[in-house]
Amino acid sequence: MAVLVFAAISCDSNNNADSDLELIPVNSVTVNGYTVSLHAQTELETGANHLYWEIEEDGKTADIQSFTITPMMDMGQMMHSTPFNQPVTSEEDEDYLENMAVFIMPSGEMGSWSITFEITKMDGETVSGELPVEIASSWKFTSTRSENDKVYYISWYSPRKPVSGNNELVFLIHTRTGMMNFPAVENAELSVYPYMDMGGGSGHSTDYTTPVAMGDGFYEGEINYSMSGVWTTSVELIAENDTLPEVMFEYSVQAK
Ligand SMILES: [Cu+2]
CATH class of the missing domain: 2.60.40.10 (Immunoglobulins)
Structure with a gap:
């Protein structure tokens, strides 16, 4: 549903410079031969962000059963997540899995963010890892x-x-x-x-x-x-x- 709303908005607003999918790399990590790369339209910030994921094995899009994520903020005394949904094939570019995350705090002295992920391979085995991300403060x-x-x-x-x-x-x-x-x-x-x-x-x-x-x-x-x-x-x-x-x-x- 979120993806549909986003698509509808993109079509309606022809004044919007980023209505075409132009992505910048955010971070990537390789675990057990799987390279998980996160891209976004801008640097990640507090508020709503669309996250675009690419999962590769040997330089090619990996054949996997599923890919799930959990954004976490480690605040020392406690950890918390944030509003988000799970990645699904992007309607704008099917090479990516896409989800939305609403980061509720910026990175900084209060704590740091990372996105943990789990890949379920075709044989049912799982590979998990985590990707540190930097969340800037925004007015949004x-x-x-x-x-x-x-x-x-x-x-x-x-x-x-x-x-x-x-x-x-x-x-x-x-x-x-x-x-x-x-x-x-x-x-x-x-x-x-x-x-x-x-x-x-x-x-x-x-x-x-x-x-x-x-x-x-x-x-x-x-x-x-x-x-x-x-x-x-x-x-x-x-x-x-x-x-x-x-x-x-x-x-x-x-x-x-
Ligand atoms: Cu926090």
Whole structure:
């Protein structure tokens, strides 16, 4: 489902420079003759990332039964995972297995990330390993907490590169039910407000439609930026009859 949503967005937004699959290498490791290479569209960062995996044996795409992953952050006192799904054949390029991972913290003094993987070979034997990854901090991710301490992770999914004029406005929302469990929040309501501060106490909003639930934690709307420059967008989440503390995204919109 996530892949379908992504594909739909790519087709709709002809202003999007990365709608063609252009990948950069992130990291790779060889275990028992299998080389596992991770690619992505940009450097990995907090919020939603599409991960593209290539598994090779003797320089050719390996014939395997399955490939599964688990992203883990080691924080010394504890370890935790993050919202993610398992790789499936990419619809954009079938040479890759593709999945999405929403990294909830950047790498740094707090801890380090790695993605553990398991390959099931055709004979049923398994090969496992891990790939360290570096997660940069980005403006596209934030979180908010309810009074009874339930945490909600809010990812700014689209536009990844906001431009003046019309953009798909898509958020992705998850919660946490354990250190390894981060389910999508499917039936929340969002209240958003884009604003441009023009200085001297004046400012303005712009045309937009409120993102609505599309399943799998995706909330889709549209935004039409009337100007390039620095914008903020506040997001208020109403989940389980609870209105959560407002969060704010701040980013710059490029002239088209
Ligand atoms: Cu962490």
